[in-house]
Amino acid sequence: MSSTRLTIRARLTLVYGGLFLLAGLLLLGVTYALVSQRLPDRPSFTVSGSLSGSGSAGARQTDPGLVNGQQTSPPARSGDADPPYPAGNLEQVNRAAVETRQDALDALLTQGGIALGVVGAAAIAFGWLIAGRLLQPLHRVTETARRIAGAPDADRGLHERIAFTGPPDEIKELSDTFDVMLERLDHAFDSQRRFIANASHELRTPLTLNRTLLEVAVDADTASVELRQLRTTLLAVNARHERLIDGLLLLARSEREVADRAYLDLADVVEHVVAQVPPGPVAVHVEAAEAPVTGNSVLLERLVQNLVENGVRHNVPQDGWVRISSGAGPDGTVVLRVANTGPVVPGYEVPRLFEPFRRLVTDRLAAGTPGAGLGLSIVRAVALAHGGTAHTEPRDGGGLVVTVSLPAAA
Numbered sequence: 246m247s248s249t250r251l252t253i254r255a256r257l258t259l260v261y262g263g264l265f266l267l268a269g270l271l272l273l274g275v276t277y278a279l280v281s282q283r284l285p286d287r288p289s290f291t292v293s294g295s296l297s298g299s300g301s302a303g304a305r306q307t308d309p310g311l312v313n314g315q316q317t318s319p320p321a322r323s324g325d326a327d328p329p330y331p332a333g334n335l336e337q338v339n340r341a342a343v344e345t346r347q348d349a350l351d352a353l354l355t356q357g358g359i360a361l362g363v364v365g366a367a368a369i370a371f372g373w374l375i376a377g378r379l380l381q382p383l384h385r386v387t388e389t390a391r392r393i394a395g396a397p398d399a400d401r402g403l404h405e406r407i408a409f410t411g412p413p414d415e416i417k418e419l420s421d422t423f424d425v426m427l428e429r430l431d432h433a434f435d436s437q438r439r440f441i442a443n444a445s446h447e448l449r450t451p452l453t454l455n456r457t458l459l460e461v462a463v464d465a466d467t468a469s470v471e472l473r474q475l476r477t478t479l480l481a482v483n484a485r486h487e488r489l490i491d492g493l494l495l496l497a498r499s500e501r502e503v504a505d506r507a508y509l510d511l512a513d514v515v516e517h518v519v520a521q522v523p524p525g526p527v528a529v530h531v532e533a534a535e536a537p538v539t540g541n542s543v544l545l546e547r548l549v550q551n552l553v554e555n556g557v558r559h560n561v562p563q564d565g566w567v568r569i570s571s572g573a574g575p576d577g578t579v580v581l582r583v584a585n586t587g588p589v590v591p592g593y594e595v596p597r598l599f600e601p602f603r604r605l606v607t608d609r610l611a612a613g614t615p616g617a618g619l620g621l622s623i624v625r626a627v628a629l630a631h632g633g634t635a636h637t638e639p640r641d642g643g644g645l646v647v648t649v650s651l652p653a654a655a
Contacts, residue, residue, distance in 0.1 A: 254376045261372030262365060269361040277353055284346045382409060382416045386423060393427070403431035445494045452490065456483045492619035495547060508654055509545065511536035511571045511581055518549045519569065527557045527565040527585075534572035536579035537654040540631045548627040549581065551620040552647055556585035561643070578633070578650045587644035595637055595645075599625045624649065 251259070389407045406427060409420035463476040512533035519531050538545070549569075556567035567585040574580035601622040621637070624647070628635040633651035640646050 254373070254380055257376040257379075258369060258372045261376070262369035265368040265372075266361070266365045269365060273354070273357045273361060276357065277350065280353060281350055284349065285342075382411060382420070385409065386416070386420050390423070403427055403434060442494065445490045449487070449490050449494075452483055452487050456480065456487070459483065489619070492623060495544075495623055505541050506539045507542060508537065508539050509542055511538055511545070511549070511579060511651075514542075514546050514549050515569055515571055515581070518546065518553055522553060522557065525557070526563060527560045527567060529553070529557070530566060530568045532568070532570040534570070536571040536573065536581065538579055538631070538651050539654045540651070544627045544630070548624050548649065551624050552581070552583040552649075555620045555647075556583050556587075556645075559645075560585055560587045573653065574650055577653050579653045581649040581651070582646065584640055584646040585644045586640075586642070589643045590639045590645055592639060595639060598637060598645075599635070621647070 386407055386409070389405065393403065393405055406424045407420045408424065409417055411417050459476055459479055463472055468476065512535055515531060515533045519529055522529055553567065553569065556569075560567070565586045567583065569581075569583050571579065571581045599621045601619055621635075625635045628649050628651065631651050633649060635647065635649045637645050637647045
């Protein structure tokens with residue numbers, strides 16, 4: 246069950262706003278307590294017995310002519326028996342003082358709460374802006390990493406650097422570390438591709454020399470039957486090694502950026518490749534609709550050729566077929582699909598078919614099965630180099646269905 250997580254910017258804003266509101270509530274509570282202590286809880290107004298103010302300690306004098314807005318009689322002499330002021334007026338004064346104190350405390354809470362809410366909203370807005378400003382360099386690192394990861398060509402993507410210029414803080418350290426990692430990955434991939442290309446070139450020369458020597462040294466007319474059979478076997482092994490070297494060279498080339506692009510129709514490429522397939526027990530059916538793309542014609546021809554050859558090679562001995570179709574796909578793409586009959590392919594073996602030198606167990610056990618296990622690896626590499634995808638799935642009853650999607654030409 247998926248849960249929605251807040252972004253770092255939102256979490257920082259909530260932390261800033263929460264701390265500010267907590268501090269504001271604490272300040273409001275302390276202010277309320279201090280004001281409440283300064284105001285007497287139950288004020289009591291009393292009247293002394295003489296105008297001179299002599300009387301009990303703590304007695305308060307009232308206006309001799311006016312108490313609570315009402316006119317009273319002048320103060321009596323010390324011999325008078327009754328108090329000069331009515332007792333009900335003093336109770337009203339005390340009650341009014343208590344109400345005034347409570348109104349002041351309520352106003353403090355109400356007005357302070359409103360002010361705290363307004364200032365808190367402003368603090369949250371400023372916290373959102375400040376958090377976005379602080380996280381802007383981190384967004385730059387993320388965008389660069391996403392752009393490198395989404396680049397169709399590894400060489401071009403790994404050559405890019407963040408090159409962050411800013412204060413020596415944690416984000417600067419992160420960007421520098423990311424640049425160092427990209428540099429090491431770039432060197433590693435370059436070294437790997439250079440090794441494959443150089444090794445392939447170095448191995449091609451002796452293989453060509455061996456084939457020439459075998460063809461010239463062993464004369465088919467004068468050689469014995471055993472020698473001619475040995476010559477045929479050695480030439481077949483040599484040819485297999487040459488295909489392996491050519492596949493490695495093409496794989497190393499197809500993983501690089503496709504610089505030489507041109508407009509072509511995959512339907513024409515399919516018809517050209519199928520026309521070169523020699524007749525045999527496997528029937529080849531073509532449904533080539535218009536599929537315009539821009540790319541390298543040599544690499545795309547090899548992609549179609551590998552799919553057709555794999556479909557013919559890995560098939561059933563009798564009544565086998567290969568169906569090749571091309572046409573427009575969804576979302577501005579063109580689709581090339583190749584389906585064939587053949588042995589049943591387990592589902593767990595399908596993801597490994599695109600790995601170099603990976604073949605099915607039945608193919609490895611078959612002694613007469615040619616190929617080096619690079620066909621689908623080259624197909625995927627060429628598709629990725631052109632910004633497309635390649636995937637395969639088992640066909641009901643045996644065989645595979647390989648689908649290649651490429652961006653359509655504008």
